[in-house]
Amino acid sequence: MLTMVVMWRRISMLAQKSGRFSMIEMTIDSIRVSLMNYQRVVILKEKMARRYLPIWIGPAEADAIAVKLQGVTVPRPLTHDLLSSVIDSLGATIDSIVVSDLKSDTFYATIILNVDGEQIEIDSRPSDALALAVRAEVPIYAEEAVLDKAGILLDEETGKPVLEGTEEAGAQDKKVSEEEMKKLSAFYDFINTLDLDDFDKRKS
Numbered sequence: 680m681l682t683m684v685v686m687w688r689r690i691s692m693l694a695q696k697s698g699r700f701s702m703i704e705m706t707i708d709s710i711r712v713s714l715m716n717y718q719r720v721v722i723l724k725e726k727m728a729r730r731y732l733p734i735w736i737g738p739a740e741a742d743a744i745a746v747k748l749q750g751v752t753v754p755r756p757l758t759h760d761l762l763s764s765v766i767d768s769l770g771a772t773i774d775s776i777v778v779s780d781l782k783s784d785t786f787y788a789t790i791i792l793n794v795d796g797e798q799i800e801i802d803s804r805p806s807d808a809l810a811l812a813v814r815a816e817v818p819i820y821a822e823e824a825v826l827d828k829a830g831i832l833l834d835e836e837t838g839k840p841v842l843e844g845t846e847e848a849g850a851q852d853k854k855v856s857e858e859e860m861k862k863l864s865a866f867y868d869f870i871n872t873l874d875l876d877d878f879d880k881r882k883s
């Protein structure tokens with residue numbers, strides 16, 4: 680596990696030095712509820728790897744994502760159904776969404792729209808962007824820098840998250856400051872209250 684963490688750090692450093700911070704394609708693995716305070720968390724997973732990205736979301740947005748993933752039919756359009764219809768009616772299409780940043784414990788996202796042959800970026804909460812993405816069936820991405828800060832690996836024996844912080848990795852990668860790591864420690868404490876025993880199974 681330590682070797683894997685260090686490997687991810689080195690890859691990130693090379694990307695930063697070359698000026699090519701890549702976006703990683705993600706899938707929605709599950710939506711969870713904290714056993715501590717019943718807050719919802721959507722769990723994204725790297726499509727081609729084993730890192731996960733948990734993001735806090737509101738109950739309404741969690742339901743909006745889950746309804747579409749489960750194929751539930753609702754009698755009247757939900758808010759994100761309406762927004763998707765408006766985008767389509769105005770002649771635009773959703774190209775993709777990106778979890779683009781993490782500042783002061785807040786995740787940021789961008790919705791990429793195709794309008795008259797041009798791409799427009801719309802600032803969004805990740806929860807709203809994800810609710811639109813599952814309706815439009817478009818790719819979901821996360822910036823590598825976001826995954827470096829908040830991505831988690833799972834301990835194969837306990838099924839619990841492993842903090843991606845080691846002396847070797849910390850010495851080589853200075854993107855995440857000490858202050859940021861202190862803030863993220865609370866994030867990891869929260870993630871450890873989730874029921875992750877069957878993490879590899881699709882949930883809603």
